[in-house]
Amino acid sequence: MKRIFFGQRSIALAWSIAAILSLAVGFFAVSAPKAYAQSASGAAASTPGKDDSRRYSQLLQTIYQFILQNYVEEVDPSALYQGAMKGMLDSLGDPHSTFLDEPMLSDFMRDTGGVYAGVGLYISKPLVPREAGTAESGAYVEVVSPIEDTPGWKAGIMPGDLILAIDGEDTSKLTVDQASAKIRGKEGTKVILRFRRGSSFEFEFEFVRTVIEIPSIKTALIPTGDSYIGYIRIIEWMPQTVGKVEAALKALESQLKYESKAPHFIVDVRSNPGGLLSSVVDVSDLFLGAGTIVSTKGRNPKENAEYSADAKVSIPEKSRIVVLINKGSASASEIFAGAMKDTRRALLVGEKTYGKGSVQQIFPIDETGFKLTMARYYTPSGVSIDKKGIHPDIEAADFTPTEDQFKILERLYDSGLIPAFAKDNPSATMADRARAAEALAARGYDLPVSYLSRLLKIELERTQPTKAYDLEFDIQLNKAIEVLQIQGFEDLLLKAKTLSETMASK
Numbered sequence: 001m002k003r004i005f006f007g008q009r010s011i012a013l014a015w016s017i018a019a020i021l022s023l024a025v026g027f028f029a030v031s032a033p034k035a036y037a038q039s040a041s042g043a044a045a046s047t048p049g050k051d052d053s054r055r056y057s058q059l060l061q062t063i064y065q066f067i068l069q070n071y072v073e074e075v076d077p078s079a080l081y082q083g084a085m086k087g088m089l090d091s092l093g094d095p096h097s098t099f100l101d102e103p104m105l106s107d108f109m110r111d112t113g114g115v116y117a118g119v120g121l122y123i124s125k126p127l128v129p130r131e132a133g134t135a136e137s138g139a140y141v142e143v144v145s146p147i148e149d150t151p152g153w154k155a156g157i158m159p160g161d162l163i164l165a166i167d168g169e170d171t172s173k174l175t176v177d178q179a180s181a182k183i184r185g186k187e188g189t190k191v192i193l194r195f196r197r198g199s200s201f202e203f204e205f206e207f208v209r210t211v212i213e214i215p216s217i218k219t220a221l222i223p224t225g226d227s228y229i230g231y232i233r234i235i236e237w238m239p240q241t242v243g244k245v246e247a248a249l250k251a252l253e254s255q256l257k258y259e260s261k262a263p264h265f266i267v268d269v270r271s272n273p274g275g276l277l278s279s280v281v282d283v284s285d286l287f288l289g290a291g292t293i294v295s296t297k298g299r300n301p302k303e304n305a306e307y308s309a310d311a312k313v314s315i316p317e318k319s320r321i322v323v324l325i326n327k328g329s330a331s332a333s334e335i336f337a338g339a340m341k342d343t344r345r346a347l348l349v350g351e352k353t354y355g356k357g358s359v360q361q362i363f364p365i366d367e368t369g370f371k372l373t374m375a376r377y378y379t380p381s382g383v384s385i386d387k388k389g390i391h392p393d394i395e396a397a398d399f400t401p402t403e404d405q406f407k408i409l410e411r412l413y414d415s416g417l418i419p420a421f422a423k424d425n426p427s428a429t430m431a432d433r434a435r436a437a438e439a440l441a442a443r444g445y446d447l448p449v450s451y452l453s454r455l456l457k458i459e460l461e462r463t464q465p466t467k468a469y470d471l472e473f474d475i476q477l478n479k480a481i482e483v484l485q486i487q488g489f490e491d492l493l494l495k496a497k498t499l500s501e502t503m504a505s506k
Helices: 032-041 048-070 077-090 102-111 176-183 241-256 277-287 332-342 403-415 417-424 430-442 449-460 475-484 489-495 499-504
Strands: 002-005 098-100 115-118 121-124 141-146 162-166 190-197 201-208 210-213 217-224 227-234 265-268 292-297 305-308 321-325 347-350 358-365 368-378
Touching: 048 077, 077 098, 077 368, 098 102, 098 176, 102 176, 102 358, 102 368, 121 176, 162 176, 176 190, 201 403, 217 241, 227 241, 241 277, 265 475, 277 292, 277 332, 292 332, 321 332, 321 475, 332 347, 332 499, 347 475, 347 489, 403 417, 417 449, 430 449, 475 489
Parallel strands: 227 265, 265 321, 321 347
Antiparallel strands: 002 305, 098 368, 115 210, 121 141, 141 162, 162 190, 190 201, 217 227, 292 305, 292 368, 358 368
16 A cells, blocks of 8 residues: 655554544644744744634633623533533534543544444434524434344344434434434443434434444455355445455455356445445555555645555456445545445446445543644545545445335334244244235335345344345345356446546536
8 A cells, every 4th residue: 555645744644433433642743842842933924814813712712711700699600611612623524523521532543443332323414404502403313224133133223224313312412422422321231222214214222332342344245146146235334355356366265266256245334334444445455556545635735635545456457357335435445445436457246335425533632632624635637526426337226115115114013913924933044034025015014025035134144244245135246146147247347437536517
């Protein structure tokens, strides 16, 4: 992995998702002395912007002292400080820039180990039109993706589901970090979350918090007639991911080496919320022979950098590759998808990605701190996907119920028939599920039989480890297999537009 810096950059950017991004030394040790030194030296000519900054700083200090000395009751100075910090960061209108009180900062630091007690949901909070004096007013917490094999995953929570309440507390009044802190807790304790799917289907689920150990990848050989396809599912971009992907590529290629043609691969980053920038760059390097993987740009020149492939390719040049994406593919996963698309190394199959393309850093200050957006990611063709996402080359949408079907689904969940079937038929076969699904449809639950069968299967497998893949119901995976076997795959790849070409054509 080559790094090309556009400024005097000394700290490589690390994290790329809201869970934990990059850690920095104390803010006052890095940024504040520089600002004060410029002010004191007088070397640079004053500008209206600098004068305004100095004036507002003095006003803030004046108001702070006036409140301390004159408010009718004694005031805790730390409460004033935290309120001012929160207000400044909220005023940016950026859900990823936020003040971190002591418990929140501790949570972020603990997250760097990849282990915590919770339910296994990555969450975000979209901004909506704000009312004066409020932050993130009216927006509910949104599920970016569930973590595989966790309580959230096994409960069938999906990307895009809204969390309306946590133990009865309305999430529209919480920041994403406050919501995250409330969902987590002591191992073995319970938390009740209320969800909304679609515009009207609401349901509650009681979770038992468990220690979440985030997995990295799953691999398999998928049989396709007289051949096989190498399948790699990247669950999150962790420090160990590149080593595991490299080992998986070698193992899969070794198992496929008896075939005369080059092995083909599906790389699945669906519902992968992101992770380490260094991890996704190193993994991309295994597939790309040369060129830019990603660049970062911010107002501070130290945040400007370009990451390039160094020709350490681990798979044959003639190997076909499909990358699977969906709306739960965020941040680092979008970096990977963007690099593979813009370099025309792979075709993207699935649904539009989440659209999280900004870089945050955490700055501790004493026992508190703050998280600030410092830069944005840009794909090799120079496109920022922040708030836009990446569209697939070939659309393959999963089944989504209509509003009327959501109402039927709500009745079905309220009936308790699906859990009852799983309890009474723990060893149910595919044929058993098909018959049960047909019976449910006949009882007035007018949903596609295949979808009902899928719901039954999810319930049956709730307590079992998730398999690497499922060809029975995975529409997008089946489409990826179909695309890999197309006679004119290489022509499709050459004709596929880069992200900048796609933007220019709109």
